[in-house]
Every structure is written in structure tokens, then in C-alpha cells.
Amino acid sequence: MSSASRHRLDALAAHIGGRWEGDGGIEVDRPCEPADARSAADLPLVFSAQAFGQLTSPAPRAVLTVEGLALPAGRFAGLIRVSRPRYALAKLLPLFLPEARLQPGVHPSAIVDASARIAPDAFVGPFTQIGARAEIGAGCILDGNVTIGEGSRLGPGCRLHAGVRLGPGVILGAGVILHFNVCLGADGFSYATPEPGSVETSTLGDRVQTRNQAIERIPSLGRVVIGDDVEIGANSAVDRGTVGDTVIGRGTKIDDLVMIGHNCRIGEDCLIAGQVGIAGSCQIGNRVVLGGQAGIADHVTIGDDTVVMASSGVGRDLASGLVVGGTPAMPRQQFLEQLLGLARLKRIAEEIRGLGERVRGLERSKDRPDT
Template sequence: MAITIRDLALALDARAWGDVDLSVTGAAEPQAAGPVGPQGGVIALAMASKYAETLRPGSMAILAEGMDPQAFGLKAAIFAPRPRLLMAGLTRAFDPGPGIAAGIHPAAVIDASARIGPGAAIAPFAVIGPDVRIGENARIGPHVSVGRGTVLGDDVLLHAGVRIAHGVTAGHRLIVQPGAVIGGDGFSFVTPEESGIEEIRRTLGRRDGIRQQHWTRIHSLGGVEIGDDVEIGANATIDRGTIRATRIGNGTKIDNLVMLAHNVVVGDDCLLCSQVGIAGSSRVGNRVVLAGQVGVNDNIEIGDDVIAGGASKIFTRVPSGRVILGNPAVKMETQMEIQKATRRLPRVAQQLAKLQETVTRLLEKG
């Protein structure tokens, strides 16, 4: 695929400089982008000075506003007012996608009652169950399974090995990366008598007696409801609800290896990074960011616009707009003070030991 500097700048809503008729065949890091040849070449991503220093004369690059392309000997340049946003448009322009052939492959297994919208591309060994409805222009990779009664909107992209269980509903433009599982049963079990877990919650750790216990399954009758423009990472898992559905709001992005338990509700435009785990029946507001390895306790609420730093453990309700960090998670400024105090502990211990020695000597003399 090739596109001119002029057309690429227009598509990115950015300003072009130099020979705008040069063909761009792809993108590369500065040290890998050589001089442009007769057939064009790759465009370097050099939106910071430390990267621009490695540009080679005769190449073309994307620069930040204020940088001088002539100083680097460039033939052409595109200026990025917001570099990472321009990166989104650039990578979209050159992404070839998963390469699923158009049409329905003969080796795909599709139930006669399923309804597939026009423009579908379904790879071999995909299995589409009864009463499934899939919208227009779906791309479904090999070894994907979609369970009974599931409804998916237009322009969905399900990469290889995705598992979507029965009774799942998703909106338009859903993207699911390889190996993700949506709609598995929730981890819900109960004992005939009070369990050890319930006892220590009630007594805050005291055990009156340890006895044998048998776990009985609570079946998951709810589904999963997913909004528009949601992306779900590789090997992420989203459990179905017990009675009501587990819900994911519009525009939310879920990273690899994220775990959302039964009945969890996640709002719009959230960002859940890798290894986040949210326990059952917790509610997450809109535009919440949970960094990697954040853990959320069950049955709590996180307000809108909360940001939780990496590896934070959230055990109680978090008000809207708060930035939190630590285990247990507290306000970030409080956690920073805790960390400073922790680093001072060895010195404080030494000072205390010297003070004790002084007091002991004074007592002995007295």
C-alpha cells in the first residue's frame, strides 16, 4: 500500500512540508528509515529531538511542530500537533488487518438458524451457534466460537481463538484479540452453613472452629452486555452475570489478561490495563483508568474519572475524580508521604537506638 505525503497529511489533518508527492509505503523508526527512492519509502517517526537526531538525509519523517526539517536534510515532513494522536491515524492507515479472506469459508460451521449480515469474512473452523445474529462486515478468525443466541453488531473483528458464549450482546465495532473468553460462568459457590470466608468477614479474622465444607454451584443465568467501540485484549476473561448481565460501556478498552467477574458493571470510555482484576458485583464509573495489576474488591463502587496507579488494591468505595495508589489504595499524595516515611524508617530506628543507649547510660550514672 502506498499513499503520498499530501494525501497522508490530509487524512491525518496535519501540515505537510517539502515534496508532498513522494509515496509513503509504511512507517519505521528513524534509524530504519533510509533515503526515499524512486518508488517511495517509509516515513520515520521522529516526534522528539532524541529520535530526530538519528534521521538520515534524504528521508521523510513525522516531526513535532517547531522542529526544522531542513536541519535534518529531509525531503518531506508531516508536522504532528499531537504526536500520539497522529500515531493513531498513521497506524490505522497502514494496518493490513488480520487478512481473513472475504466470504464464508467452507470449513466454517454455521447453524442454519444463525443470521450473518452482508460483507462477512469468516475463516475456517469458526463455529457459529443457533440463533446467533451478526451484523454487517464482520471479520471472524479461525477457531472462533459464538454461542447460542448471541447478538453482535456491525464491523466486529474477532481474532483467532476467541470464545464468545451464549446469550452475549455486543454493539458495533467490537474488537476481540486472540484467546479472549466472553460469557463464561461466574465463580459463584455457596455452602449449606456459614462458610469460613463469611465467618472471618463477620469476625474480622477470628475462627470459632474449623469444619468440613462443601461448595454448591450457583448457576449463571445472566449474560454479558457490551457497548459500541469496545476492545478486549488477548486472553482477557469476562464472566456472565448470575441473574442480571455483566456490562461493559461504550468505548471502553480492556487489555490482555484482564479479569472481570460476574455482575461487574464498567462504564463508558474506561481503560483497564493488563492483569486488572475486578471482583463480583463491583461497579466502575465512566472514564476510569486502572493501571496494570490493579485489584478491585467485590461489591464496591468506583466513581467517574478515577485513576488508580499500578498494582493498587482497592478495598473500599472511591469517590469520583480521585487519583489513588498503593495497597490498600489511598490518595496518591498520601501514599507518597507513606513511602517517604517508610524510606526514613531505618534512619529513625538508628536514631532511636542511639537515644535508648543515651538514656540507659544516664540512668546508670544516676
């Protein structure tokens, strides 16, 4: 690539796996939405006819577009065509990120235990606290106000944004990204009562059979173990295991505001969207997708490659490769049929009401004496 901020069109195409047309020597310095384009060096992202309609400025000389989309001949001096726009963006946008200007070392205000080990090229920001026997790997970046618990270990190339909290014994693989205020390694939500409580007896009827008394806290002795290349979004939390570990597999991506309970084991390359809640002791397979606000009950197993639609409630085990939705979660087609059925209820009720009136009218006619 030519420079940190300006890139030739032909070099960009090669980098993102697209193909260029026209003048490959055009230099661009900013990908942008079509409506925001304003200069000759802008690169508007035009992936649909509607997006092209939003491009009102004649200034941009080049465009990033999708295969098969017809654009007016001669409108652009050069263009790049890609087959998978979002994947192309994953390759393109990092080239335009501002360069981090961080000098390796530990900020004077950081509190670092004497037994902690920090790689020479790591960056530790202001007011960060690193506990006893913690290990910070090569190239790690810890922003300000980060807490690293006793005995925690960070693999090489981890990035912890401001406000991240790691409890004792948390293990991060290589290249893990934790966004603002992520909390890993808090105690699990584990309590017990001397006698069966209201939850345990709730299956006996519609009314509470017993009361919760003398609730006893069960401490968590396990760890949180995060695989390589995992990314966890802002304000998400993963609880440590009770006696075993809570594990997140390699390559899994987790959105903001996600809660993962104690003893869970999440597989590799999963996608978990915002506000998902996973109760304790769940087993989630590889490449599972959990849509936003999905809720997974405790001790549930979900097989590989299953997709759970947004706002679904999963209360039982799911086999591999399913697409499910609704509460309780059911196969997608069955869920959609139920939604359509609900939409028809008003019309069906009106038809039944009309039929009832006709029947009553016929009965009145039958009872009426002949005239």
C-alpha cells in the same frame, strides 16, 4: 490518499491533523523507529531530541515530529509537525496496515447451525462453530477456531480473532474487536455453603472459625452485553451475570489478561490495563482508568473519571474524579507521602539507634563516681 502503501506528505498531514513544512509532495511508505530508518521513503517518528539522536541513516527525506522540537536546518526535505504524537499515530498507522484479503462467505469446515443468521458480506473462518439462533451482523470477520454460543448476536463490523469463545446469549454492539482467545460469557465464580463458611466468618478473628463444606455451585443465567466500539485484549475474560447482565459500556478499551467478574457494570470510554482483576458485582463509572494489575474487590463502586494507579488494591467505594494508589487505595498524594516515609525508615532507625547509644553513654557517665 494516493495509494494503499505510498502517501504524500501533505495528504498525510491533512489526514492526521498536523502541519507540513517543506516539500509536501514527498511520498513515504513506512512509518518507523528512527534507529530502523534505512530508505528515502521511510518516515521516522522523531518526537524527542533523544529519538533524533537514534536516527543514523541519512536516507529518509521526511520525518514526523512534534511541535517545538528543533531539528537541524536542511536535514529533511519535508516534515510533519503534530501537537499530540500518540493521537497522531492513531490516525497514521491504520493507513499502513496490510489490506485484508478476505472473501465474504463461510469456510467449508465451519459448523453453522441451520437456524443461525449470517450477513452475506460476513467472513466466517475455518473450524468456526456458530450455535443455534446466533446472528452475525454485516461486515463481521470471524477468524478460525471461533465459537459463537447459542443465541449470541454480533452487531455490524465486529472483528473476532482466532480462538475467541462466546458463550450463549452474548451480545456485541457494532465495531467490537476481540483479540486472540478472549472468553465472554463463562459462568461466574459463584458458590455457597449450607452454613457460613470460612470467608464469611473471617472477620471474627485471626484464625479460621469454620470450614467450607458441601460447596454448592450457583449457575449464571444472565448474559454478557458489550457496547459499540469496545476492544478487548488477548486472553481476557468476562463472566456472565448470575441473574442480571454483565455490561461493558460503549468505547471502553480492555487490555490483555483482564478478568471481569459476574454482574459487573463497566461504563463508557474506560481504559483497563493488563492483569486487572475486577471481582463480581462492581459498578465502574464512565471514563475510569484502571492501571495494570489493579485489583477491585467485589461490590465496589467507582465514580466517573477516577484513575486507579497500577498495582493498587481497591476495597471500598471511590468517589468521582479521584486519583488513587496503593493497597488499600488512598489519594495519590497520601500514597506518595507514605512511600517517601518508608524510604526514610532506615535513616530514621539509624538516627534513633545513634540517639539510644548517646543516652546510654550519658547514663553510664552519670552513674560513674567522680574521679
